Amino acid sequence: MTLRDNIHRLVRxxxxxxxxxxxxxxxxxxxxxxxxxxxxxxxxxxSNETPLPVNAAAMDLWAALDTQARAEELDRTGTAxxxxxxxxxxxxxxxxxTTVAHLEHVTLDIIDQITSLLDPxxxxxxxxxxxxxxDQTWVLNSDGDRVxxxxxxxHDAEGAMLPPSEYDVACSACDAVWTGQELTWLLQVIADTRxxxxxxxx
Numbered sequence: 001m002t003l004r005d006n007i008h009r010l011v012r013x014x015x016x017x018x019x020x021x022x023x024x025x026x027x028x029x030x031x032x033x034x035x036x037x038x039x040x041x042x043x044x045x046x047s048n049e050t051p052l053p054v055n056a057a058a059m060d061l062w063a064a065l066d067t068q069a070r071a072e073e074l075d076r077t078g079t080a081x082x083x084x085x086x087x088x089x090x091x092x093x094x095x096x097x098t099t100v101a102h103l104e105h106v107t108l109d110i111i112d113q114i115t116s117l118l119d120p121x122x123x124x125x126x127x128x129x130x131x132x133x134x135d136q137t138w139v140l141n142s143d144g145d146r147v148x149x150x151x152x153x154x155h156d157a158e159g160a161m162l163p164p165s166e167y168d169v170a171c172s173a174c175d176a177v178w179t180g181q182e183l184t185w186l187l188q189v190i191a192d193t194r195x196x197x198x199x200x201x202x
Contacts, residue, residue: 003100006107007092010114011085029114030085033062036118061117065110072106122159124151127169132189136173149173 008014009029016026026032036058062084069087070080076099080087088110091103126148130137136149153168155161168179169186178186 001104001108003094003104003107004092006104006111007088009111010107011089028085029111029118030088032118033058033065033114037062057117061113065113068106068110072103076103121157122155124153124170126151127190129190131171131173131176132186133171133176134174136171139173147172 011028011030013025013027015023017023036055039055039058066084069084073080073087076094088107094100094103127150128137128148129150131150138146139149141147149171151170151172153170165180167183168177169183170177
């Protein structure tokens with residue numbers, strides 16, 4: 001994608017490919033992010049937390065992108081007037097090759113951050129079994145919740161189911177990863193461990 005392509009996706013309606021293969025026109029990514037700011041987000045369903053009137057994650061991302069874009073524009077032109085969308089639109093007029101290449105990287109990163117927030121990739125499947133490499137079953141995530149150390153990746157970044165030969169299993173406790181034919185061994189180890197647990201409990 002070129003700088004102009006990236007800017008087009010950020011500030012203008014554009015075509016996108018749906019998971020079923022069809023195409024549709026969608027709002028600019030900056031407009032989608034702005035709309036997401038005002039989407040109410042609450043705490044966990046099992047908590048008594050009051051839902052927030054705004055999506056804090058979207059609001060934080062907007063603020064971070066605005067700060068980043070203004071810093072880039074100050075370096076580029078010595079001024080940072082206008083809205084986030086206006087600043088990014090002005091980058092289309094840039095002609096210096098090195099600056100164009102830099103802004104292409106910056107805008108692609110902005111696109112990735114927005115799409116990751118609006119349409120996060122499918123979650124990995126928790127296996128809830130001890131890792132054969134480090135023997136850890138659980139770890140704490142960034143929220144302090146206990147989660148499975150071993151997880152399986154069964155979908156690609158666009159949400160499509162992968163063929164079994166492309167699955168992977170990873171441990172977030174020790175960073176061990178198994179792919180391809182290694183999964184046959186891993187699944188056998190997990191099955192043997194389960195059988196041992198049953199025998200010891202009987």
